[in-house]
Amino acid sequence: MDRKHFLKKTGMGMAGFFGGFGITKPLSIRGKSDHYQSKNWVWITESEGTVDEWKSRLEHLKKAGFDAILPQENFDNIIPAAEALDIEVHAWLVSLQRGSDKKVQKEHPEWFMVNRNGESSLEKPAYVDYYKWLCPSRKPVHEYLKEQAQELLQYSEIQSIHLDYIRYPDVILPIDLQPKYDIVQDKEYPQYDYCYCSVCRQKFEEKYGSDPMEIEDPAHHEKWLQFRYDRVTTLVNKLAIMVHEENRELTAAVFPTPDIARNLVRQNWPDWDLDAVLPMMYQNFYDKGIDWIGQAVKECRQELPKTTRLYSGLFVPSLNEEEIAQAFEHAMGAGADGISLFTDTEMEKPDWKNLRRVIRRG
Known part of the structure; x- marks a missing residue:
């Protein structure tokens, strides 16, 4: 099951439920002069198509007020189409999650994370089969x-390397996803708690003098938590140095707020050397209403450097035609620089119409 199908499975069908729960009343329609000036992005999950087919698809996005796309493949056709329409291309790189990477699974099984039960995520992945x-x-x-990022940078037109799944597996799933897997995560359980591989254990013991496998309460052990935050931060900042030397940017898809990211996936992204961050503010995953998106933006802004741009990630299957515009306004009103949709192919005509109403062009 790939990322798109996983997210559709966990999000589709929720729009009707959330349409009558916790949703704020529509915001007033602003006059044109009061519209927000924004830069808007789209994650691309369906990348096939010729140059001409991509020109047609991107022309629609451009008219709707979108400026940047995040594809994973088919760059030879996408890039010339995007250049013709002055749309930025950012290379979407799935990083630490390697469920579809058969080569590295075969050649380097020792590279994979190990949970507190001593089980490799390659051999016994949590939740879904691709969680390796x-x-x-x-x-x-x-x-x-x-090396993977460097291959993408061979395309001189690519504006940034966009990191995704740059974290640990969910030690606790978002509250609304737990029933879908028939699990209750009222605390951190060992089968979801990573990483306790030999390298992590050795490095931690060298620094702090103890084996993390012997920690009585790892969920509240500050040094062990910080150690894992720092593992990902070090990796990201190494990639940032390389990318910036190529005069490109580094961007990332991250969990929706700094606290949620740290608590659920050991992701301390305010410390990363990013040019822009795209927090996945999928309100339905957290049993929240549309107005929570604005609250999440404010929480992000409290910790982010002022120079780091923020684009609120919106989960289209959880939003109806009115809510998509409301979500944009809540994000922008709280200080976002724009939005990013997951994904354009989930959008219907009324969704585009209501977004165009609130996105300013020119």
Whole structure:
């Protein structure tokens, strides 16, 4: 099951439920002069198509007020189409989650994270079969991801390397996803708690004098928590140096607020050397209403450097035609620089119409 189908499975069908729960009343329609000036992005999950087919698709996005796309493949056709329409191309790189990377699974099984039960995520992945994760403590993993990023940078037109799944597996799933897997996560359980591989254990013991497998309460052990935050931060900042030397930007898809990211996936992204961050503010995953998106933006802004741009990630299957515009206004009103949709192919005509009403062009 790929990322798109996983997210559709966990999000589709929720729009009707959330349409009558916790949703704020529509915001007033502003006059044209009061519209927000924004830069808007789209994650691309369906990348096939010729140059001409991509020109047609991107022309629609351009008219709707979108300026940047995040594809994973088919760059030879997408790039010339995007250039013709002055749309930025950012290369979407799935990083530590390597569920579809058969080559590295076969050649380097030792690279994969291990949970507190001593089980490799390669052999016994949590939640879904593709949850197979590389350990960020391993230097060969750093080199492997640098090589992958460097391959993408061979396209001079690519504006940024966009990191996704740059974290640990969910030690606790968002509250609304737990029933879908028939689990209750009222605390951190060992089968979801990573990484306890030999390298992580050795590095932690060298620094702090104890084996993390012997920690009585790992969920509240500040040094062990910080150690794992730092593993990912070190990796990201190494990639940032490489990318910036090529005069490109580094961007990332991250969990929706700094606290949620740290608590659920060991992701301390305010410390990363990013040019722009795209927090996935999928309100339905957290049993929240549309107005929570604005609250999430404010929480992000409290910790982010002022120079780091923020684009609110919106989950289209959870939003109806009115809510998509409301979500944009809540994000922009709280200080976002724009939005990013997951994905354009989930949008219907009324959705585009209501977004155009609130997105200013020219």
